[in-house]
């Protein structure tokens with residue numbers, strides 16, 4: 001029990017953690033290192049704000065449209081900060097800011113549909129939809145803003161409030177986004193918390209949170225599901241991928257090679273649904289390896305703020321070490337680097353864009369998620385062999401098939417065990433589509449109306465037609 005006035009005063013917390021610029025490897029800023037015991041007050045604020053926010057969908061639509069405008073207006077500051085802490089080329093940061101605003105605008109105008117059940121009985125059953133309460137959104141470092149918006153836009157549109165936790169590698173642009181949105185949304189409707197673990201773990205298990213929506217690695221996803229089990233909160237998990245691209249024997253290599261290259265190397269390969277394994281008919285293998293190696297050698301690698309840069313650094317030192325480790329293991333197992341194969345000299349976390357050939361199929365760069373600028377190119381002799389190899393992984397996020405005969409390519413794409421299968425491109429998403437992985441790649445559905453309903457619960461009113 002408090003015994004004096006001093007006991008009522010919260011502890012002064014000045015703890016902060018460093019944020020590193022991956023282009024230099026040097027700390028350039030810091031962020032508040034919020035502690036797990038601060039979450040009670042944060043979730044309480046989100047809960048109090050929920051009562052007003054849930055009341056009026058028309059108010060929410062207007063507010064989220066205004067929020068989208070505010071994000072665009074802050075685009076220069078958001079994009080520069082994102083490039084500093086994440087590493088991606090500035091043009092990609094601008095594109096990410098635009099996608100963040102687009103998500104707000106899309107969900108602003110999406111409303112759940114009330115439905116009546118007609119089953120021949122003289123009763124009226126009506127399904128209405130209710131928000132869940134405070135939602136925890138936990139986000140990784142590869143697309144901090146757009147992945148955050150993919151969570152908070154549908155959650156807010158549905159009438160929930162949100163506690164958003166970015167990765168400690170990329171807290172700054174998210175903090176700025178939080179301030180931009182706080183200026184136009186009602187107080188505490190969206191609260192950003194920053195800090196190192198166990199902040200995320202404690203947020204996922206907090207009893208006041210009714211939905212945990214998480215994007216990140218499979219192992220952390222499992223920990224989040226276990227943590228949320230304590231309060232039986234709903235869980236949506238968007239996890240890792242090891243997407244295969246399968247080229248068919250009628251593919252026009254010259255025509256597709258640029259698209260294919262960037263499907264693997266965009267954002268320095270740090271994309272959950274990047275092409276991470278490439279299966280090529282044996283007779284085209286040498287030609288494809290050579291075409292991709294030429295692209296890899298011609299790419300301008302450098303700091304994201306340099307306007308010439310096409311490929312920035314890897315985001316953080318641990319990730320760079322992991323990419324180096326799996327690449328060296330593959331080379332030790334007998335693989336050959338047709339391009340790259342090593343980190344770049346000098347400061348910063350730069351890894352040369354790498355095309356690997358002669359990779360043993362059991363090598364970690366094939367069986368796991370390299371999540372970096374490294375692509376193994378694997379020959380196949382029969383289409384069944386290629387499809388079996390593509391599906392022979394614990395992941396199931398996306399996959400693609402490339403060929404000139406589109407119907408044939410689509411028929412092969414249908415055989416892929418994944419959430420989204422593309423023909424002649426990869427990792428293209430529409431805001432209106434469901435996004436869901438199978439196997440270890442995820443639980444639940446994000447995107448489109450499914451993303452909205454993922455943040456709502458059905459409420460059924462059942463009454464006789466007549467008194």
Ligand code: NAD
Pocket residue numbers: 138139140141142143147165166167168197199200201202204215216217218220221223224227238239240241271272273369371397437441442
């Ligand atoms: P990560 O799992 O290490 O971290 C993700 C987030 O979880 C971060 O905010 C982190 O601080 C937090 N966290 C860490 N431990 C936690 C815990 N015990 N409880 C709760 N939260 C915790 O992932 P990462 O390295 O930041 O991101 C890369 C991974 O994300 C890759 O596997 C990638 O495929 C995946 N990813 C998936 C998608 C998708 O939509 N499926 C999209 C982007 C990235």
